[in-house]
Amino acid sequence: MGKRITVPFGSQHVALPEPIKFVFQTENEKITSVEVDVGYVHRGIEKACQTKFKYTQVGYVVARVCGLCSISHTLGYVTAVERLMGVEVPKRALYLRLIVSELDRVHSHLLAMGHTAEVAGYENLFMQTFRYRETAMELLELLTGNRVQYDYATIGGVNRDLTPDVAKTLKERLKELKERCLWIKDVFENDFTLKLRWKGVGVVTKEMAKRFNVVGPPARAAGLETDCRAEFNYLPFKELGFKLVVRNGGDIYDRNLVRAYEVINSIEMVENALEGLPEGDVKVAVKGLPDGESFVRVEAPRGELFYYVKGSKKMVLDRVRIRVPTFANIPVMKELFVGMDYADVPATVISFDPCLSCTAR
Amino acid sequence: MKVEEIKVPLRDVRRTVKEFYNENEWHFITVNAVDLGGKVELKWFFTRYGEDEYFRVVVAQASYDEEIPTLTYLIPSAWISEWELADLFGLNVEGAKTGLFLEPDSPRAPLRRG
Amino acid sequence: MDFKKFRKKSPWLLHYNTGSCNGCDIEILACLAPKYDLERFGILNRGNPKQSDVLIVTGPVTKRARERLIRLYFEMPEPKVVVAVGACACTGGVFRHMYNVLNGVDKVIPVDVYVPGCAARPEAIIDGVAKALEILEKKKKDFVPPKVCKNVEVKEPINRKFLLEKCLGVKNEG
Numbered sequence: 001m002g003k004r005i006t007v008p009f010g011s012q013h014v015a016l017p018e019p020i021k022f023v024f025q026t027e028n029e030k031i032t033s034v035e036v037d038v039g040y041v042h043r044g045i046e047k048a049c050q051t052k053f054k055y056t057q058v059g060y061v062v063a064r065v066c067g068l069c070s071i072s073h074t075l076g077y078v079t080a081v082e083r084l085m086g087v088e089v090p091k092r093a094l095y096l097r098l099i100v101s102e103l104d105r106v107h108s109h110l111l112a113m114g115h116t117a118e119v120a121g122y123e124n125l126f127m128q129t130f131r132y133r134e135t136a137m138e139l140l141e142l143l144t145g146n147r148v149q150y151d152y153a154t155i156g157g158v159n160r161d162l163t164p165d166v167a168k169t170l171k172e173r174l175k176e177l178k179e180r181c182l183w184i185k186d187v188f189e190n191d192f193t194l195k196l197r198w199k200g201v202g203v204v205t206k207e208m209a210k211r212f213n214v215v216g217p218p219a220r221a222a223g224l225e226t227d228c229r230a231e232f233n234y235l236p237f238k239e240l241g242f243k244l245v246v247r248n249g250g251d252i253y254d255r256n257l258v259r260a261y262e263v264i265n266s267i268e269m270v271e272n273a274l275e276g277l278p279e280g281d282v283k284v285a286v287k288g289l290p291d292g293e294s295f296v297r298v299e300a301p302r303g304e305l306f307y308y309v310k311g312s313k314k315m316v317l318d319r320v321r322i323r324v325p326t327f328a329n330i331p332v333m334k335e336l337f338v339g340m341d342y343a344d345v346p347a348t349v350i351s352f353d354p355c356l357s358c359t360a361r
Numbered sequence: 362m363k364v365e366e367i368k369v370p371l372r373d374v375r376r377t378v379k380e381f382y383n384e385n386e387w388h389f390i391t392v393n394a395v396d397l398g399g400k401v402e403l404k405w406f407f408t409r410y411g412e413d414e415y416f417r418v419v420v421a422q423a424s425y426d427e428e429i430p431t432l433t434y435l436i437p438s439a440w441i442s443e444w445e446l447a448d449l450f451g452l453n454v455e456g457a458k459t460g461l462f463l464e465p466d467s468p469r470a471p472l473r474r475g
Numbered sequence: 476m477d478f479k480k481f482r483k484k485s486p487w488l489l490h491y492n493t494g495s496c497n498g499c500d501i502e503i504l505a506c507l508a509p510k511y512d513l514e515r516f517g518i519l520n521r522g523n524p525k526q527s528d529v530l531i532v533t534g535p536v537t538k539r540a541r542e543r544l545i546r547l548y549f550e551m552p553e554p555k556v557v558v559a560v561g562a563c564a565c566t567g568g569v570f571r572h573m574y575n576v577l578n579g580v581d582k583v584i585p586v587d588v589y590v591p592g593c594a595a596r597p598e599a600i601i602d603g604v605a606k607a608l609e610i611l612e613k614k615k616k617d618f619v620p621p622k623v624c625k626n627v628e629v630k631e632p633i634n635r636k637f638l639l640e641k642c643l644g645v646k647n648e649g
Contacts, residue, residue: 011540019491019492040543041534042539047472047573127508131509147502148501213388357496
């Protein structure tokens with residue numbers, strides 16, 4: 001029997017960019033029970049999508065659910081509505097969507113990796129990762145016109161075409177970005193200090209991942225082969241060289257490596273897409289109103305994103321339901337902390353890359 | 362897209378899910394409710410690992426006051442979706458607490474129509 | 476020791492997210508990173524309200540975040556400045572009139588600098604913080620340190636929640 005101490009973590013904490021609150025009951029550094037509060041950023045977006053906004057506007061509203069995976073949210077919604085209305089999207093638009101979606105994944109994964117490095121006390125690597133992330137941000141700005149909220153995809157296509165100049169610059173700078181990402185991957189894979197800090201910490205086993213329905217990089221790091229890019233054809237991933245990254249450790253080190261390998265794969269896919277970009281329109285006109293229901297699974301940077309859309313021939317939809325990846329990962333986080341040292345908590349939380357704006361909506 | 366819909370009465374939901382659910386094969390996505398005015402339509406979404414565009418949906422209807430059975434005995438991660446239902450729809454889910462998202466001064470059951 | 480001198484040279488930031496979409500938060504992080512480098516002004520991001528001079532708020536203030544925001548504001552030492560970053564922190568933006576939202580930071584605490592944009596660009600955030608430092612300078616000149624009062628006799632034990640409710644009450648009336 002040791003001394004019992006209650007340790008609150010959050011809602012405002014230096015390791016967290018967003019408000020989430022954990023209350024840990026500890027007994028001599030070992031955690032005995034956890035309570036979690038995720039509702040700090042609940043705004044009521046689902047309600048507003050069903051009452052305030054027309055179905056053509058909702059795509060831009062759901063982008064504001066989360067700034068990091070804004071294109072994934074838009075893609076999920078737009079794909080769902082296109083399937084409802086039977087819209088045939090031009091191939092060039094699909095390729096452009098894929099380019100933006102994968103570049104978004106690059107910058108989101110680099111952010112998560114840099115953040116884990118900072119929490120491990122490796123500020124140098126944090127700064128370096130963020131410097132390289134800026135390249136991805138610049139490319140996105142070049143392509144879409146904005147750094148964070150792209151508003152790129154729309155029902156029936158995309159809002160902005162790719163000019164030959166931009167394509168040329170993109171190709172040149174992607175080489176540079178790839179080299180840098182390979183360097184980052186190398187550091188995260190081989191650095192002695194990082195291995196010492198992260199190996200064997202916060203392990204999610206394969207059984208646990210299956211039991212708690214874990215999604216995204218944490219699941220793939222645990223050896224569970226699940227990726228919506230392979231399981232749902234919303235964009236032409238398979239013809240552009242998509243590779244499923246799976247590792248078997250399940251600890252913080254492996255989660256970061258999954259991200260690092262996915263970054264490289266994403267850059268390769270973007271290169272392939274730019275190489276074989278089809279000619280043609282980027283947008284088709286859409287007629288009619290959505291009727292019926294459809295569901296879509298999209299792979300956001302953090303994992304599986306699920307959209308349920310129901311309409312009944314009106315401008316305003318009946319129901320928009322968003323199930324985000326972090327929301328699915330909260331139960332396993334809660335389970336994982338029991339029996340862990342308190343000192344490992346910040347690194348573990350950040351290695352799941354929690355996105356609370358998504359979770360609470 | 363392949364969708365397999367299973368319509369069951371509310372009290373049989375847990376038995377139906379138990380018959381096919383196996384954690385090595387099935388992935389539980391979420392539980393969703395749609396307001397039909399006076400009652401709600403509940404949908405439990407499942408998919409198979411590694412299968413292309415496949416959903417299995419368990420559908421049931423419930424009135425606002427009826428007790429909705431929980432699936433946490435079979436799927437331990439289901440609690441968070443069920444608490445969300447209890448909070449945002451004001452439904453009576455077995456074992457759920459309110460206050461996941463809403464504050465004391467927020468409107469009650471905001472996702473109901475009307 | 477003369478702390479005022481150091482305060483001028485190195486103001487510290489406190490960042491709190493009250494329900495934004497994360498876009499502005501990552502832009503603030505990008506500001507602190509090498510490309511934009513807010514740290515060349517001596518600015519450091521430390522998550523401690525008791526040592527901070529500038530409070531950066533993003534998001535339209537949800538009902539649950541309101542109480543924490545007020546508490547953070549009161550925990551910061553005088554003089555202090557508040558910067559509202561992003562369209563939703565200024566007016567509510569796209570989240571205006573949603574049921575769990577209070578439409579902007581200035582409904583809850585006084586704001587000195589507004590930085591618009593969805594999401595606000597790093598250049599705009601740097602400009603906003605630089606403006607905030609000017610205001611901080613001005614506030615410091617006008618600042619009269621409170622006189623040391625006699626010890627007030629408190630009948631009941633001091634309760635943070637009670638004090639907070641009192642402050643909230645005053646705010647809501649005024």
